[in-house]
Amino acid sequence: MKKKYTGYLFVLPHFSGVCLFLLLPFLDVVRRAFVRTAGGFCGFENFKLVLTNEAFRLAAGNTVKFTLVCLPLLLLLSLLLAVLVYSTGKAAGILKNCYLVPMAVPAACVALLWKLLFDSHGLVNGVAASLGGTPVDWMNTGSAFGVLVGSYLWKNTGYVMVLWIAALDGIPQTVYEAAEIDGAGRAAAFFYITLPCIRPAAFTIAVFSFLNSFKVFREAYLVAGNYPQESIYLLQHVFNNWFLSLSVDKMVAGAVLLALVAGAAVWALQRTLERQ
Amino acid sequence: MTEKMKRKRTAERKTAAAGRICRRAIWICLKAIQIFFAVFMVSPLFFLVTGSIMGEAELSEYLSPVFTGQEGYACWRLIPLYPTLKNVVEVLFDSPEFFHMFWNTMKLTAGIILGQTFLAVPAAWGLARYSFFGKKAIYQMYLLLMMMPFQVMMLSEYLVLEGMGLNNTLWAVILPGVFSTFSVFLMYRFFLEVPEEILEAARVDGAGEMRMFLLVGLPLGRTGIVSALLLQFLECFSMIEQPIAFLKDKTLYPLSLYLPEIAMGQTGFAFCASLIALLPPLFLFLAGSDNLARGIAAGAVKL
Numbered sequence: 001m002k003k004k005y006t007g008y009l010f011v012l013p014h015f016s017g018v019c020l021f022l023l024l025p026f027l028d029v030v031r032r033a034f035v036r037t038a039g040g041f042c043g044f045e046n047f048k049l050v051l052t053n054e055a056f057r058l059a060a061g062n063t064v065k066f067t068l069v070c071l072p073l074l075l076l077l078s079l080l081l082a083v084l085v086y087s088t089g090k091a092a093g094i095l096k097n098c099y100l101v102p103m104a105v106p107a108a109c110v111a112l113l114w115k116l117l118f119d120s121h122g123l124v125n126g127v128a129a130s131l132g133g134t135p136v137d138w139m140n141t142g143s144a145f146g147v148l149v150g151s152y153l154w155k156n157t158g159y160v161m162v163l164w165i166a167a168l169d170g171i172p173q174t175v176y177e178a179a180e181i182d183g184a185g186r187a188a189a190f191f192y193i194t195l196p197c198i199r200p201a202a203f204t205i206a207v208f209s210f211l212n213s214f215k216v217f218r219e220a221y222l223v224a225g226n227y228p229q230e231s232i233y234l235l236q237h238v239f240n241n242w243f244l245s246l247s248v249d250k251m252v253a254g255a256v257l258l259a260l261v262a263g264a265a266v267w268a269l270q271r272t273l274e275r276q
Numbered sequence: 277m278t279e280k281m282k283r284k285r286t287a288e289r290k291t292a293a294a295g296r297i298c299r300r301a302i303w304i305c306l307k308a309i310q311i312f313f314a315v316f317m318v319s320p321l322f323f324l325v326t327g328s329i330m331g332e333a334e335l336s337e338y339l340s341p342v343f344t345g346q347e348g349y350a351c352w353r354l355i356p357l358y359p360t361l362k363n364v365v366e367v368l369f370d371s372p373e374f375f376h377m378f379w380n381t382m383k384l385t386a387g388i389i390l391g392q393t394f395l396a397v398p399a400a401w402g403l404a405r406y407s408f409f410g411k412k413a414i415y416q417m418y419l420l421l422m423m424m425p426f427q428v429m430m431l432s433e434y435l436v437l438e439g440m441g442l443n444n445t446l447w448a449v450i451l452p453g454v455f456s457t458f459s460v461f462l463m464y465r466f467f468l469e470v471p472e473e474i475l476e477a478a479r480v481d482g483a484g485e486m487r488m489f490l491l492v493g494l495p496l497g498r499t500g501i502v503s504a505l506l507l508q509f510l511e512c513f514s515m516i517e518q519p520i521a522f523l524k525d526k527t528l529y530p531l532s533l534y535l536p537e538i539a540m541g542q543t544g545f546a547f548c549a550s551l552i553a554l555l556p557p558l559f560l561f562l563a564g565s566d567n568l569a570r571g572i573a574a575g576a577v578k579l
Contacts, residue, residue, distance in 0.1 A: 007408040010406070011399045011408075022433075026421065026429060100561070101317055103510060105320060105554055108553070111536060121348065121349050122350050123349070123352055135349070222516065236517075239428065243434075243521065259428060
């Protein structure tokens, strides 16, 4: 790699924009976290305020729960599909495209369908009733959480599957041949070759999926507005509502907490990368 | 051959056959899973298409339980009883606001994509191919900013934009979008893969740094650039938070905010508008999905 100041010339235009539009606001958030809205340094008062705030706690709990439910489900489901598609011959391309379609569907279209499908008089309940099941008021009970998880899976499975396929592509075919000669079955090959080989990719894929999990807010927001059913009241809702009510103190302190969590995730990511 | 051996052999044959049937059954199950998910993933498109060519009367008959809250459940038909293109005509020729917002979306998208092409691509190249003081810090910072949900920065970003007098103009959405660090991160991965030897050879041949970027970097990092920009394009068509926060004037709203506003009783129109709004990202996406597949994969997996 060349040591030259030309590097700056390439990076600086973008970097200065990032400073102005992202870094500056970010630092401003951090500064504000330690001052009162009216002015004056106040130490950790804002953080106390946030951590005892009921809405924040509910939302943080929901967001954590959502992440803990969704990520393992998403990773497993997409890995299953990846392995299946990977071993499919001709139709693999078509299947892959089918799985990727949800990525291209804008949030507003998804919201429209949500309304029709999951209304208490909606299509899903209609089908359930005709099959003899009991209808559920999807959007106004705890089932809303399930709908949210479902739409996250629907949207992201294809994307993550493609990532897994790339990881599978990276495994040399010769390893499998050697295992076959040694008499290993398909299952053994999967558990002793495939899984260990794709483990390094798993963490990165998890981080990507985590990033995308923030976007599920859009559908929830479009369908249910600022105050959805309790079980899908996410951190984004809280921040959005604080923004609307100009509760600056809580908002910035919450943001700093979130940044710390995200920072820890980045740090953990890099640790695993360095170990590779 | 004794009777015993014969029996043993038939038993063996039987277990082998059972094994074959079993494997066959598993194979069929797995295929069924694959196909089930493929249909499940694509099914919303089917709803949008049938809904778009259904007449308003037919739609309101099927969907009235949802909108009026009366007894019974909504239902649907695989093929409309009375297919009509009325909705398509209405959206395309009789709703200026649809086009107005469509153009807003196109303006936003064009601004962001162009900005990223001219600023983010070189930045990714610079970060990947040169070593300079502070590079590591910049990279770390980009990573951290990439992880921040929009809501974290919303307020401060609003204040910064206010200070520059940009709020309530399309620039308030375009400029922060141009400097999204995710694209840089993705393209960075790709530029790292370009072998240093090629650059050395180019240097020996007397190529300048700029020429190298344009003639070596861009072609070799094409997959990464295309997939990053494609993801950004999809993002532009789904933008919700940024325009709501930074645009007050509803005539500036992009299409992604128009669709939710379509009133009840205009369901057919809404379906059709959704479908038309979906077409640009879908086509572009299918055209570039090979690049995208390789792009996001390499960006993520080869970290």
